[in-house]
Every structure is written in C-alpha cells, then in structure tokens.
Amino acid sequence: MKNKPKIAIFDFTDCEGCEVALVSLREKLVEIATETEIVNWRLAQKKADDGPYDIVLIEGTPITQTEIDTLKFLRGQTKILVGLGSCATLAGIPGIIDKEARSGWYEKIYGKDYKPRGIDALPLSAYVLVDYSIHGCPVDKSELLRVIQELLAGKTPKNPGYSVCFECKLAGNPCRLLDKKPCLGPITAGGCGAICIKGGSPCYGCFGIRQDAQVDNLVMTLRKFSDPAKIENYFSMFLKKTPEYKKLFDNKKERNGKP
Amino acid sequence: MAKIIPEKEIPSLASELTKTHTVYAPVIKGDETVFSEINDSAEIALNYSQTPLPPKMYFLPANEELFKVVDDELQKAGGIKPFIVFLNLKDLKAVNYLDKIMQKEPADTFYLQRRSVSTLVATTESAVGSHNGSDLTLEKRNNSTYLAHSFTEKGNKILKSSLFKEAPIPEKSAQEPLPNHFDELLLDSGLLAQAVEWSRENSPSTWEALGKICLSCGICTYVCPLCFCTSTEDKTSIDGSECTRCRKWDACTLPRFAQVAGGHNFRPTQKDRYYNWFYHKFVRAYKEFGQAQCVACGRCQKYCPAGIDIEKILTRLVEDYKKAHTKKT
Structure with missing residues (x-):
C-alpha cells in the first residue's frame, strides 16, 4: 500500500475561524483523515510530529519574527504549502492597519518603553513561495474541500476564474451596483456563493482579486455614486496589501502627505 | 369551436400540472419577476417583460453533473422528471434557437435530453x-380570456384539463404589443452582422471605450437566454474512487475563456473579449444560422452593472456603417 500523504496544519495571528471551517467539514474531514495522515494540528489533536510533510496548510498572518521564521522553516519542510483563509493569503484583517499607525497605537496603549514584537502584517507570499491560496474570511467549506480533493488527486488547484457575480446572480440577489450600493463582486474571484450579498452586505473582496479583473473600470462605476474615501475604505478591508490597492490609492496618499 | 381558459384559471392550471410535472413559471418576487418552481395556487406573472435569469437554466443548468465514473464503471446522471415551463414569446424564440444550436452536430445530448422531457407553454397578447x-400557446383575446393553441401531443395532453372550455373564438380586444426599436434592429440581421464586423477595424474607438467600461463580471452572458458557453471540470472524491464530470456556465467576457494550456490567451484584453461577445452574437451567429443570436429581451442592458446600453451601441454602429458605406459609393 502506498504511503498516505502527510498533512500538517499551522496557524499564525488570526481568529482560527478557517480551521473551524475545516473542522466543520465533519464526515468529510473524517474521510480526509482516513485517506491521509494528519500529523500535526495544534487546534484539533495532540499528535504534533516534525516534518517533512507533503502538504502544509497555514492559517493566519505572520506578524512576529518568530512567526516569519517558522513560516520560512515550514516552507523547507513541505512539498506543497497552502494558505488557508484571507489572513494568510491577503494579510486579511490584520493587514488593515498600517505600520505607522501601529507604532502610534503601541505607544498609546503600552507606553514608550514597550518593545513591539509585531513587525508587519503581510500575506504568506511576501516571505515564501505559496503553492495555492484558499481565500476567504472564512474559507468556504466546498472550496476548501475542492482544493483538498484536487491536491489529493495530484492536480494543481486553480482559483475560480469567474467573479462573485456568477453565484450572486444564481442566488437571485438584486445587483447592489444597480441599486447604487458599493460592491467589489465583479473584481473578486467567486467560490463564496455570494454569501455576504445574500446577507445584505457588500462584497469586500475576501476571496481575492480575480485573474485579470477590471479594477479601474469598477472604480469608475463606483465613483458614479460613492466618494473616493468611501471607495478606498471598501478596498482596505481585505485588499490593502495587494498591488492593485497600492496602485489605486498609495500615490494619492503621497500627494496628500505633501500639501 | 375552440378551447378557451379564463385568465384567473391559469394559476389553477399550473398547480394542477404540478401533480404530474415540475412546473416553472415567472412569479413576482420583490421588485422583479423571476422564474421559480410553482407550488399550489401561485400567482403567475403572465405579462412579464424580462426575468434576471432566463429559462435556459432549466435545459442548460448553471451547474450540472453530466456523469460519474465510480470504480471504473460509468454512471450516467439520473432521469429528469418531466417539466413544464411557462414563458413569453421572446423567451420561447430563444429556446427554439438554442434547440437549433444544440442539435447541430456534435449535438449536446445533455441539453437535448432535458428538452425531450420538457413542455413549453407560451403566453402572449399577439x-x-x-x-x-x-x-x-395561450393567446390573450380580451381582458379575461385566453385562447389555447396546441401544436404537439404534449400540448394536447394539457388541453384535456377541465379548466379549458369549449367556446366560440372570442373577439380579439387585447392590445397587440408593438415592436420596440431593438426588435426592429434585429429584423435586418445581415446589416447588423456587417456593421459589427466592420466596426472592429473601422471603429476601434468604440471597442477601446467599451473595454474601459466593461467590468468583466460575466452577467450579460448569464442573463442572456441564448449564451450557451460552458466550461468542463472533473471532480474527484477524497478516496479517489469516484470522478464526476461537471460543467458550469462560462462567459467569453472572462479572461480564462480563451486561455489555453501553457498560458497563452487568444483574447488578452477586455476590449478583445467584449468585442467577441458581440461578434459571436451578431456576426458568427448570422454566418452560421442566418440570424443574430439575440431576441431583444433587453436583459443584458438591464442587468449590466456598468450600465452598458447594447441597443444604443448597435444603433450607432449601424448608423456609422451606413454612413461610411454611402460615402464610398
């Protein structure tokens, strides 16, 4: 019998919600655990074997030097490294804060003598090569299952090539943009089932920017009914550490800095 | 003598049919009319102008499992319960055209299988x-009465319902709907084809500008009653014993549609992709079937989140083409 692939699951700074999504796979998780060997998973089991591993899933944003070092070490220990959830794949919620604001807050909360441990909030891909990113805040269970199935079948998983709009239309939601309400659905990769829009919230792009998305065109549409500060706000929720965000908003900041 | 049915009995007819069929019909939901499965005593929006999702979804589902291979054995998808769709004449015309497209060899057997168990009931004022x-077809004759026209065995079966009464053909007083400008544009599919094809080289600014507006969301293709492109993927079970062939709606306005192995993309920009959508509908379709792949239902422009007015673009392209053509001669 062939050796079962060894899977390890680690987490950095985050809420652990994506690992909970993994636990919520229930019977499917049992099937995964039968077909593979989950050798290290702090949240769910005592067994905590050292590498090498076949697949490592990493949740959360590496913030401290220890986390960054661990990430680089794990890269050397695994054949496939997968980012689990928006904190790992996009810097997610921790990525909202910028470095300068962070040091200001440190001082305000902990006093002048505090030596901060946080370095920056960047996605895993800022430090190591990531083989696949399962985006989402939290990840969608069927997307998570799809990626695991494809990895176990020896395939190279791909992000959905369509936008949130596909699943949104199928769900029968009224289009937010047609109602003159902000939404990042057209530039965001699908796979989420348009769950936020169904619940009355805009899409903030937690599934990541879709391949070759028309970001500038969407900003033009948003400007018809929303002011630039508000638009930036929507983009900053999950996409603040993306090149697209930098291109759209960082130049403007420099200009604002020099009145 | 003819078979007639009072307007107020049509919902009863639909709910009677649910005993033997799954019945889909346009119903009002919030601010929209949408296609939905009918249960008892549903109100049917007989005079809908357009729904966000077209009836094609019942013959070409947005997500479909085609077949499975389980432990090296082929398992075809299960049988489909016979179903009935209530629809207007434009949507009917689109289904008829889609039939032609799907019947063309190599025929789409999955689509045709669903069509073979379906019954189309059209309602119209024309x-x-x-x-x-x-x-x-149920034709509105006056405020309260529809005249039944059955064209097939399936239609005859429905006519057996006691809700239909034998009566002389009622006097026609229902207003005949007038064709709108979009309908008129489609009357000359040949001219549309020439104008759209001509515009690629001769009106590049049109496509440049549209490439800067289109959000590449795919909505125009999802809501189109005639867009039929899909992509196919295999899903493998965790233990590797089961492989399912799935297909879902794709959109030529999306970047991966024309991307091939190795990464090359035959339509690398949004401008190229957006033009292709027009090209397929108005040029290629005309060359292949002698008719534009459009029934002027207006969905693509109503639901475009960027507000692109397709009718306006076509009108202008035709005008520009005509002008250029008269100058030359």
Missing part, C-alpha cells in the same frame, strides 16, 4: 398563427 415552437 395573434398566434402557425406553429411557433411551443407545445401550447
């Missing part, structure tokens, strides 16, 4: 002449 591609 006068009905010869066979219009429906199984049964």
Whole structure:
C-alpha cells in the first residue's frame, strides 16, 4: 500500500475561524483523515510530529519574527504549502492597519518603553513561495474541500476564474451596483456563493482579486455614486496589501502627505 | 369551436400540472419577476417583460453533473422528471434557437435530453398563427380570456384539463404589443452582422471605450437566454474512487475563456473579449444560422452593472456603417 500523504496544519495571528471551517467539514474531514495522515494540528489533536510533510496548510498572518521564521522553516519542510483563509493569503484583517499607525497605537496603549514584537502584517507570499491560496474570511467549506480533493488527486488547484457575480446572480440577489450600493463582486474571484450579498452586505473582496479583473473600470462605476474615501475604505478591508490597492490609492496618499 | 381558459384559471392550471410535472413559471418576487418552481395556487406573472435569469437554466443548468465514473464503471446522471415551463414569446424564440444550436452536430445530448422531457407553454397578447415552437400557446383575446393553441401531443395532453372550455373564438380586444426599436434592429440581421464586423477595424474607438467600461463580471452572458458557453471540470472524491464530470456556465467576457494550456490567451484584453461577445452574437451567429443570436429581451442592458446600453451601441454602429458605406459609393 502506498504511503498516505502527510498533512500538517499551522496557524499564525488570526481568529482560527478557517480551521473551524475545516473542522466543520465533519464526515468529510473524517474521510480526509482516513485517506491521509494528519500529523500535526495544534487546534484539533495532540499528535504534533516534525516534518517533512507533503502538504502544509497555514492559517493566519505572520506578524512576529518568530512567526516569519517558522513560516520560512515550514516552507523547507513541505512539498506543497497552502494558505488557508484571507489572513494568510491577503494579510486579511490584520493587514488593515498600517505600520505607522501601529507604532502610534503601541505607544498609546503600552507606553514608550514597550518593545513591539509585531513587525508587519503581510500575506504568506511576501516571505515564501505559496503553492495555492484558499481565500476567504472564512474559507468556504466546498472550496476548501475542492482544493483538498484536487491536491489529493495530484492536480494543481486553480482559483475560480469567474467573479462573485456568477453565484450572486444564481442566488437571485438584486445587483447592489444597480441599486447604487458599493460592491467589489465583479473584481473578486467567486467560490463564496455570494454569501455576504445574500446577507445584505457588500462584497469586500475576501476571496481575492480575480485573474485579470477590471479594477479601474469598477472604480469608475463606483465613483458614479460613492466618494473616493468611501471607495478606498471598501478596498482596505481585505485588499490593502495587494498591488492593485497600492496602485489605486498609495500615490494619492503621497500627494496628500505633501500639501 | 375552440378551447378557451379564463385568465384567473391559469394559476389553477399550473398547480394542477404540478401533480404530474415540475412546473416553472415567472412569479413576482420583490421588485422583479423571476422564474421559480410553482407550488399550489401561485400567482403567475403572465405579462412579464424580462426575468434576471432566463429559462435556459432549466435545459442548460448553471451547474450540472453530466456523469460519474465510480470504480471504473460509468454512471450516467439520473432521469429528469418531466417539466413544464411557462414563458413569453421572446423567451420561447430563444429556446427554439438554442434547440437549433444544440442539435447541430456534435449535438449536446445533455441539453437535448432535458428538452425531450420538457413542455413549453407560451403566453402572449399577439395573434398566434402557425406553429411557433411551443407545445401550447395561450393567446390573450380580451381582458379575461385566453385562447389555447396546441401544436404537439404534449400540448394536447394539457388541453384535456377541465379548466379549458369549449367556446366560440372570442373577439380579439387585447392590445397587440408593438415592436420596440431593438426588435426592429434585429429584423435586418445581415446589416447588423456587417456593421459589427466592420466596426472592429473601422471603429476601434468604440471597442477601446467599451473595454474601459466593461467590468468583466460575466452577467450579460448569464442573463442572456441564448449564451450557451460552458466550461468542463472533473471532480474527484477524497478516496479517489469516484470522478464526476461537471460543467458550469462560462462567459467569453472572462479572461480564462480563451486561455489555453501553457498560458497563452487568444483574447488578452477586455476590449478583445467584449468585442467577441458581440461578434459571436451578431456576426458568427448570422454566418452560421442566418440570424443574430439575440431576441431583444433587453436583459443584458438591464442587468449590466456598468450600465452598458447594447441597443444604443448597435444603433450607432449601424448608423456609422451606413454612413461610411454611402460615402464610398
């Protein structure tokens, strides 16, 4: 019998919600655990074997030097490294804060003598090569299952090539943009089932920017009914550490800095 | 003598049919009319102008499992319960056209299988002449009465319902709907084809500008009753014993549609992709079937989140083409 692939699951700074999504796979998780060997998973089991591993899933944003070092070490220990959830794949919620604001807050909360441990909030891909990113805040269970199935079948998983709009239309939601309400659905990769829009919230792009998305065109549409500060706000929720965000908003900041 | 049915009995007819069929019909939901499965005593929006999702979704589902291979054995998808769709004449015309496309060799057997168990019931205010591609058409004659026209065995079966009464053909007083400008544009599919094809080289600014507006969301293709492109993927079970072939709606306005192995993309920009959508509908379709792949239902422009007015673009392209053409001669 062939050796079962060894899977390890680690987490950095985050809420652990994506690992909970993994636990919520229930019977499917049992099937995964039968077909593979989950050798290290702090949240769910005592067994905590050292590498090498076949697949490592990493949740959360590496913030401290220890986390960054661990990430680089794990890269050397695994054949496939997968980012689990928006904190790992996009810097997610921790990525909202910028470095300068962070040091200001440190001082305000902990006093002048505090030596901060946080370095920056960047996605895993800022430090190591990531083989696949399962985006989402939290990840969608069927997307998570799809990626695991494809990895176990020896395939190279791909992000959905369509936008949130596909699943949104199928769900029968009224289009937010047609109602003159902000939404990042057209530039965001699908796979989420348009769950936020169904619940009355805009899409903030937690599934990541879709391949070759028309970001500038969407900003033009948003400007018809929303002011630039508000638009930036929507983009900053999950996409603040993306090149697209930098291109759209960082130049403007420099200009604002020099009145 | 003819078969007639009072307007107020049509919902009863639909709910009677649910005993033997799954019934889909336009119903009002919030601010929209949408296609939905009918249960008892549903109100049917007989005079809908357009729904966000077109009836194609019942013959070409947005997500479909085609077949499975389980432990090296082929398992075809399960049988489909016979179903009935209530629809207007434009949507009927689109289904008829889609039938033609899907019947062309190599035929799409999955689509045709669903069509073979389906019955089309059209409702209209226009006068009905010869066979219009429906199984049964209910023609509004006056405020309260519809006249039944059955064209097939399936239609005859529905007519057996006691809700239909034998009566002389009622006097026609229902207003015949007038064709709108979009309908008129489609009357000359040949001219549209020439104008769109001509515009690629001769009106590049049109496509440049549209490439900067289109959000590449795919909505125009999802809501189109005639867009039929899909992509196919295999899903493998965790233990590797089961492989399912799945297909879902794709959109030529999306970047991966024309991307091939190795990464090359035949339509690398949004401008190229957006033009292709027009090209397929108005040029290629005309060359292949002699008719634009459009029934002027207006969905693509109503639901475009960027507000692109397709009718306006076509009108201008035709005008520009005509102008250029008269100058030359």
